[in-house]
Amino acid sequence: MAFHLRPATDQDLPFARALTYEAMSGYYLQYGLMWSNDGFDVAWAGRENWLICNDNAVLGFISLSRDSRALYIRELHMLEACRGLGAGSWVLEQMALKAQALGVLRLTVFKNNPARRLYLRSGMRIVGEEHCFWRMERVCQSS
Template identity: 50%
Template sequence: MPVQLIAASASHRTFARDLTRRAMLPYYRQFDLLWVEEAFDQAWDWREQWLVVEAGQTLGFCSLSQDRQALFIRELHLLPAHRGQGVGSQVLETLADWTAQRRLPLLRLMVFQNNPARQLYERHGFVEVGEEGCFVRMQRVIA
């Protein structure tokens, strides 16, 4: 069964925040960054929030924003049991389709420079376009 993106509500914020914290805290510690719960909660209110769902089971979530040029993947996190099984690939292709439907030329994201997810992004056509400290900016051109 294909993975779906279902609109998340405020009731999903705690799940999304906890999943993000667990996934990102090792990087935050490594690069001496401060995790701020309130910053996540504030961003929740102005970003698009989507649950990653398959057969009624929540596998993760993603958070998006948009400007005139690009759809931005702000967060994309899967529960550990669902990583490495093609779920992330399905989400990235769905988001590429959404980018085209919105008539935007670019799909963008930022990732920690040592995050293994970079390989997934590269396999899906993302290329590095710059660095900001411990982060790499990546984008995919949408035809």
């Protein structure tokens, strides 16, 4: 499959919000966290957002932020029917390349989220924990 990233627009916000809620609501309930559509929308507006595509089909999205030290994956969600096709691994490699200028790729994942196995396979390592989350990172240096 030939995956590519397409810049997300404000018109993609409802898709991203619904996909995130669908993927994360069980974790929010389990850990007593509150979901906020408004909170998601505010975060979306302040981030770099990309749709994950195959040809013209949208498979999911990724939301990023950065500081002087790292590129942060804030959201990475795939439609359930599109999981297991290799797009997640491909996106993580693209983000590792993007993070080379800063040196580190970071994310936070719920401890019981199966996606953590994908992150570990992609070279990320657990560097800390907070309540129900693992903090993970991958050092990304240009060769």
